[in-house]
Amino acid sequence: MTHSRFARTAGWLALPCLVAAGLLAWYVTRDPASPFEAEQAARFDPALVSRGEYVARLSDCVACHSLPGGKPFAGGLEMATPLGAIHATNVTPDRDTGIGHYSLADFDRAVRHGVAPGGRRLYPAMPYPSYAKLSDDDVRALYAFFMKGVQPAQQANLASDIPWPLNMRWPIALWNGLFAANTPYAAKPDQDAQWNRGAYIVQGPGHCGSCHTPRGLAFNEKALDESGKPFLAGALLDGWYAPSLRADHNTGLGRWSEAEIVQFLKTGRNRHAVVYGSMTEAFNNSTQFMSDDDLAAIGRYLKSLPGDPQRDGTPWQYQAESVAAKLDNPGAHTYVTRCASCHGLDGKGQAEWMPPLAGATSALAKESASAINITLNGSQRIVAAGLPDAYRMPAFREQLSDREIAEVLSFVRGAWGNHGGAVGAQAVGTLRGHTDPASSSPIVLHMR
Amino acid sequence: MNTPVDSPLGPLGAPVNLSRRRFLLASAGAAAGALVLGFGLPLGSARAQAATAAGQERGTQVPAFLEIRPDSTVRLLCPFMEGGQGTYTAMAQIVGEELDADPATFLVDSAPPGEAYVVMENGMRITGGSMSVRMSYPTMRRLGALARAMLLQAAAEQLGVPLGELSTEPGKVVHAASGRSLPYGELAERALDLPVPDPASVQLRDPSQFRWIGKPVRRVDAYDKSTGKALYTIDIKLDGMLHAAVQHAPRLGMTVGSLRNEAQVKAMKGVHSVHQLPGAVAVVAERWWHAKRAVEAIQVDWQEPGNDSPLRPMPADFSSDAYRERLASEQGPARDEENEGDVAGVLANAKTKVEATYHNQYLNHAQLEPPSALARFNPDGSLEVWLPNQAPDMFRDDIAKRTGLDAARITLHSPLLGGFFGRHFLYDSANPYPQAIALAKAVGRPVKLIWSREEEFLRDVLRPLAVVKFRAALDADGLPVAIEAVSATEGPTEALAGKQGDKIDPTALEGLSGKAYAIANKRIAQIYVKGPVMLGYWRSVGNSLNDFFYEAFLDELADKGGQDPYELRLHLLRDNQRLTNLLHAVGELSGGWKRGPFTAEDGSKRARGVAMASPFGSEAAVIAEVSIENGQVKVHDIWQAIDPGSIVNPAIIEAQVNGAVALGLSQTLLEEAVYIDGQPRGRNYDLYPILPPSRMARVHVRIVESGAKMGGIGEPPLPAVAPAVANAVARLTGQRIRSIPLSRYTFT
Amino acid sequence: MELRINQKTYEVEADADTPLLWVIRDDLGLTGTKYGCGLAQCGACSVLVDGSVVRACVTPVAGVVGREVTTIEAIEADSVGKRVVAAWVEHQVAQCGYCQSGQVMAATALLKHTPNPSDAQIDAAMVNLCRCGTYNAIHAAVHDLAAQQEGA
Secondary structure, eight states: OOTTTTTTTHHTTHHHHSSSSOOHHHHHHHHOTTTTTTTTTTTOOHHHHHHHHHOOOOOOHHHHOOOTTTTOOOOOOOOTTTTTEEEEEOOOSSSSSSSSOOOOHHHHHHHHHOTTSSOOOOOSSSSSHHHTOOOOOHHHHHHHIIIISOOOOOOOOOOOOOOOOTTTHHHHHHHHHHHHSSOOOOOOOTSHHHHHHHHHHHHHOOOTHHHSOOOOSSBBBBBBTTTTTTTTEEEEEEEEOOOOOOTTTTTSSSSOOOHHHHHHHHHHHHHSSSSEEEEEEHHHHTGSSHHHHHHHHHHHHHHHHHHHHHHHSSOOOOOOOOOOGTTTSSHHHHHIIIIIIHTTSOOBBBTTBBBOOOOOHHHHHHHHHHHHHHHHHHOOOOOTTTESSSSSOOTTTTTTTTHHHHHHHHHTTSSSTTOOOOOOHHHHHHHHHHOOOOOOOOOHHHHO | OOTTTTTTTTTOOOTOOOHHHHHHHHHHHHHHHHSSOOOOOOSSHHHHHHHHHHHOOOOOOOOHHHEEEEEEOOEEEEESOSSSSSSHHHHHHHHHHHTTOOOGEEEEEEOSSSSSGOSSSSOOOOOOOOOOOHHHHHHHHHHHHHHHHHHHHHHHHHHTOOOEEEEEEETTTEETTTTTEEEHHHHHHHHHHHHOOOOOGGOOOOOGGGGGSSSSSTTTHHHHHTTTTTOOOOOOOOTTOOOEEEEEOOOOOOOEEEETTTTHHHHHHHHHEEEEETTTTEESSSSSOOOOHHHOOOOOEOOOTTOOOOOOOTTTOOOOHHHHHHHHHOOOOOOOEESSHHHHHHHHOOOOEEEEEEEEOOOOOOOSSEEEEEEEEETOOOOOEOOOOOHHHHHHHHHHHHHHOGGGGGGOOOOOOOOTTTTTTTOTTTSSHHOOOOOOOHSSSEEEEEEOHHHHHHHHOOOOOEEEEEEEOOOSSSSSEEEEEEEEEEEEHHHHHOOOOOOOOOOBTTEEEBBOOOOOOOOOOOOOOEOOSSSSSOOOTTTTHHHHHHHHHHHHHHHTOOOHHHHHHHTTTTTHHHOOOHHHHHHHTTTTTTOEEOOOTSSOOOEEEEEEETTTOOEEEEEEEEEEEEEEEEEEEEEEEEEEOSSSSSSHHHHHHHHHHOOOOHHHTTTTOEEETTEESSSSSSOOOOGGGGGGGEEEEEEOOSSOOOOOSSSSTTTTTTHHHHHHHHHHHHHOBBSSGGGGSOOO | OOEEEETTEEEEOOOOSSHHHIIIIIIIIOOOOSSOSSSSSTTTEEEETTTEEEEEGGBGGGGGTTTTOOOOOGGGSSSSHHHHHHHHHHHOOOOOOOTOOOOOHHHHHHHHHHOOHHHHHHHHHOOOOOOOOOOHHHHHHHHHHHHHHHOO
């Protein structure tokens, strides 16, 4: 299966064309400063390694740097971009093909600033604009984990197949100057420790904004913290619409309690929703491993982000609907025959096992990509606490035409008070061409 | 449970969930001790051995087949497996006709393995190839007649009257002179002690006097199957039984390396134990749901197959689409199955030549019942296995080979099949019973193993893929004078048994070969290409693809030569009265041949196509009517005339035609097994859709009894469906259809 | 948890997310309800919950606590179900029979709610898969039942 989750690279890959020469060469090739410059090979006590492993969980490194069936962190995940494929690199401590020769300062520059030894700029598919906020302690711990907790694996990195001159990387440095943070997270004195911990994880290691914050023309996240209104306001990326994580009633977490946010991140499900799309990878590999305190902090922080009623629209309220009386509507007909067994004729789903479609963000957001994508391709298996899910969403791409999917989603997005709006067959066709069905087998990525 | 010792259900007792009706009958019989023309004797029992000692002819060991109970119900142990095709009912009709017992009074079960049940004229015992009725018809009639003779003899002794004064009415012996009659149930015990009469001595009924053969007799299993009472392997329960689920290697041939989280899985709720098996891991649990969830949770490091793998390893980069391209580029060498006249010469000199390349797709069986197997080792070391199968003796022998047990110590039960379509033959890598047996042995308790739907789609054997290159020559009148078909393919038999030297696997080419059209110069050949996919038999086998190729290409020839395809077929069959009649019959059934395009009453534009096939000893002709609806092919009607020579049950034939049409439409319209990176893309019905009710066509059937040698019925109505639909679509859209499924085409 | 199945009360020990199908089959031993896909694709596991058809393979058992479940084993205790079974026998619908429990349940649910269904209602209700291809016989049986009702 091709991994297309990093189509986000598209925007900034166009930069080499846009940015002409004339900017200072030193700027684009310099090594950023690291506070670890003077620090010699640290002692890696097991506690530090294990703390680093937890930071790696928070940061979800494994999602990109490991492949199913491959050696942990040996790299290889293909990220399709319109200009060509790039591949996540080997970050095991192998000296030849991995990062075994990295000093702590080298490691820091790569993780927090996107600069590899020798000044080579990383593509910001590596979310260093968020990792920039990692604390020094966490970087040190992370380094200890990658040096001592990960087995060296000899596996050469795959070259990108992006052609010259688009493969020149120095313009990325300019992009970094404009869009990437360059200081670690600083606690807000007017907020308590729990809030600050939540803010740190969400903005930094958790890099939630990579998917949930809308991006600007240069594919930059429009805000990197709560000071900007677009922060975590929902964004379209790689065929999925990552909904708002703000208090938006319809398209965000407005109807969720802090406890429900915690439940969602811990178990993959709550009464409002079940993780799907790209969030499955984040859940399977990262959020479920977070401590209860950290999850509570995330809940606390996210619930502090105000919604935007203007963007969010009329607050959704459940409205009863007699689906059975609408069988002459082809969308309703398809709903009854294909969807109702799980999601119910009333659209309310079944407890936390099958999510409700009534009031679902995918049925209220203007962006219909998630609704289309999950219908075409089904859900990836959710693996919670080592146990694959009892129920999964089937893929309908082989059974329903573009038109039929458009009809049923238009019905769903207009029923039970939903007002996401109609879906066009063309949008379905476009996504069909760009996506692949989810595997019915659980995919578990290993860190050790 | 109070089951007789010599019950085929085994010495230790029956499954605990025998249906109530069945149980009552069984225990009533046992308690009364009165039944008894045998009790379905497993071979080796004294009674059956005595019977074989005489070196009898096939199907004459009456006690092995029949048990007549005190209430005169007749229990028949059927040599054939019932999987929907109606063989239990057909056998009840055939035996009942001669026994003089109403088929409605029959209770039919599958017979255990054993020489006694080899009743087909070809000496085999399989349920497949549409052979059951046609190959055993005279033998099974004679069996009924022999049993009737024994009952008559018993009655003569009991009543003390001369045999010649007795006759029978359904279920009883009648002494007309005295007005006395004895129900069969009261005669059974005495009849048992009699020797089976000389098979040559019994007289079969005059077919003109048949009461049940040839009539639409009701299925013996209709009620049980409408009320959930019918038992399939997946339903059988034994006391003390555990449940098992497996996770197979993602590609065949891979082996189990290490289990990363075995301890965690063992600790999961309900889990009894975790096991490593060849190419799979298994969890045994108190409930299947627990086993299934736990086995899915096992993180296995799968190892690539070694060079010594006994299996056909699936390459990591295998793609079915790429493989088809490879077949298309195969240059040979080819081996001829048919070569008549001078194909090369005629083609070289022809003014009008037609060339085209056709292909089909891999298919799964996709029967609704996922495979399962239940195994129990008895305290005496003997083994009992319940499993779906189409050939019990082959399965028992295979189990003997695998376990080292003597075949006599293995009891094999064959419950109803929840569909088969070729799925339940002996496929080395695709059956769950070796795993169930290994697990039962390991845990010391009976184990029922069910393959989840996903595991089934991962290990099912596939219907073969072929790329066929046609060349043909037309004469000045536009009539075909030479045809050549070279198929790059592997047949299922050669895939399973290995390539047999220079011999051509008939299942590879049937349907290209054996065509009845009078084309003087023809060559049908195969380029054998051993593929990486394990292949199997799929309803109508080679015909399921090859008749599509041939009959669709024949329409191309008709169009090129300016001929009407129906008239062209009539012309090419002008010396074949049977097929001419059949073609007329289907034309008439459809209201007279009209090709279209025409506008139907509902305003849709439609066209019709025709095609024929000669599979499994029968002849079939199909006309299909299609339109395009929302870019999809809509098949409105299928008219099928079928000539199996002579018949046993017209209602079941009509049902079989319906079923074969459904499967034929499924493969024509939408079904295909796609492999990417060595793995099937569809592992459930979501990504491997099968024909849903919304895409079924109306089916109109005409049975033609030409009186020719009896042919098959389960498979013959399938092959002509695809080409008839393809030909109709080509006519309607002007787009040539050279491959299936049609879901790969875009229609506007 | 306490379940009401076929007018009987059962005390069942099962996780809340266990599919009703496996509780019915393995805990209660009612094997007439079939496993076909586990993914709500085929309908072989159809049962009635409060008179409406559900696919038991995608019904977490916790969701039916306090509701009345009817399986194929009790279908003839229902007057509509009894008629459906009779029609199934009359039309000789079954071939292999594996999907037919589910088909009978689907038809019963349809006719209980809509004694005289339209074609569209029949098409929307009778969507269970049948690999043997009994669709036309099913269609005929359901139409027959609908017509009987109309005449009654």
